[in-house]
Amino acid sequence: xxxxxxxxxxxxxxxxxxxxxxxxxxxxxxxxxxxxxxxxxxxxxxxxxxxxxxxxxxxxxxxxxxxxxxxxxxxxxxxxxxxxxxxxxxxxxxxxxxxxxxxxxxxxxxxxxxxxxxxxxxxxxxxxxxxxxxxxxxxxxxxxxxxxxxxxxxxxxxxxxxxxxxxxxxxxxxxxxxxxxxxxxxxxxxxxxxxxxxxxxxxxxxxxxxxxxxxxxxxxxxxxxxxxxxxxxxxx
Numbered sequence: 001x002x003x004x005x006x007x008x009x010x011x012x013x014x015x016x017x018x019x020x021x022x023x024x025x026x027x028x029x030x031x032x033x034x035x036x037x038x039x040x041x042x043x044x045x046x047x048x049x050x051x052x053x054x055x056x057x058x059x060x061x062x063x064x065x066x067x068x069x070x071x072x073x074x075x076x077x078x079x080x081x082x083x084x085x086x087x088x089x090x091x092x093x094x095x096x097x098x099x100x101x102x103x104x105x106x107x108x109x110x111x112x113x114x115x116x117x118x119x120x121x122x123x124x125x126x127x128x129x130x131x132x133x134x135x136x137x138x139x140x141x142x143x144x145x146x147x148x149x150x151x152x153x154x155x156x157x158x159x160x161x162x163x164x165x166x167x168x169x170x171x172x173x174x175x176x177x178x179x180x181x182x183x184x185x186x187x188x189x190x191x192x193x194x195x196x197x198x199x200x201x202x203x204x205x206x207x208x209x210x211x212x213x214x215x216x217x218x219x220x221x222x223x224x225x226x227x228x229x230x231x232x233x234x235x236x
Contacts, residue, residue: 018073022120025161028113029168038105045112046081052119053077057205059126063133063143066208075202075213080115083195092222098179104170110165111191118158125150144206161187 031041057076061069092107102110129150133143166184170177202213 009010011146013181023116025164028230029165032106032109032165033045033169033171035103035106038103038109042105042109042112045109045116049080049119050077052116052123053080056119056122056126058145059130059133060205062130064206068205068208072205075205076112077119079195079198079202080119083191083198084111084115086194087187090190091184094178094183094187096147096207098183099176102182106169110162110169114158114162114163116158117161118154121157122150125154127153140206147206152159155192164189 002139032038053076056073056076057229060070060076061072064072088111089104091111092102095102095107129146132146136142163181163184166181167177170180215236
C-alpha cells in the first residue's frame with residue numbers, strides 16, 4: 001500500500017511552485033515532452049505567473065501611488081501573457097519547418113515555463129525592491145534603474161530556462177535539438193522586441209496617472225535611441 005502511494009506523493013511534492021518549476025525542472029520538462037495533461041499545466045503556470053507578476057506590479061505601483069498599484073497589478077502580467085500570445089504561433093510554425101513535432105500546446109508550455117521562472121524571480125526580489133523604492137521616493141531615476149536591472153536579470157534567467165526546456169524537448173534527436181535551440185535563440189530576439197514595445201505601450205509604471213495604456217506613437221526603440229543620444233551628449 002505504501003509502495004503504491006510513494007510515486008503520487010513524490011509527484012505532489014515535486015509540483016509545488018518552487019520545487020516543481022525551479023529545482024526539479026527535469027520533471028517539468030518530461031511532462032511537457034510527454035504531453036501529460038498540458039491544458040491543466042498551462043493554466044496553472046499562467047495563473048502562477050499572473051499572481052507573481054501582479055505582486056511585483058503592486059510593489060511598483062505603491063511607489064507611484066494613485067491608481068498605479070491596481071493598474072500595474074493588471075498590466076505587468078497582462079503584458080507578459082499578451083507577448084506570449086503574439087509570438088508563440090511563430091515559434092510553433094518555425095519549429096515545424098525545421099522538423100520539430102512539438103504541438104502548439106507543448107510550445108506554449110515551454111515558453112510559459114520561462115515566463116514563470118522570470119516572474120518567480122521578480123517576486124522574490126519584491127521585498128528588497130519595495131524597500132529601496134519606498135525609502136528613495138525622490139530618486140525617480142534610481143527607482144527606474146533598479147527595476148530595469150531586475151527585469152533584465154530575471155528575463156535572462158528565464159531565457160536560459162527556456163533554452164534548457166527546448167533542448168529537453170528533443171533530447172533523443174541531437175541534430176534537431178541543436179536546430180531547435182538555435183531557433184529558440186533567434187525567436188527570443190523577436191519576443192524581446194515585442195516585449196519591449198509592449199512595456200512601452202503600457203507605460204507609465206512609476207508615475208501617478210489615470211492613463212492605463214498610452215496611445216500608439218513613439219516606439220520603445222525610438223525613445224531608447226533618443227535616451228542614448230542624450231546620455232552621450234552629457235558625457236561628451
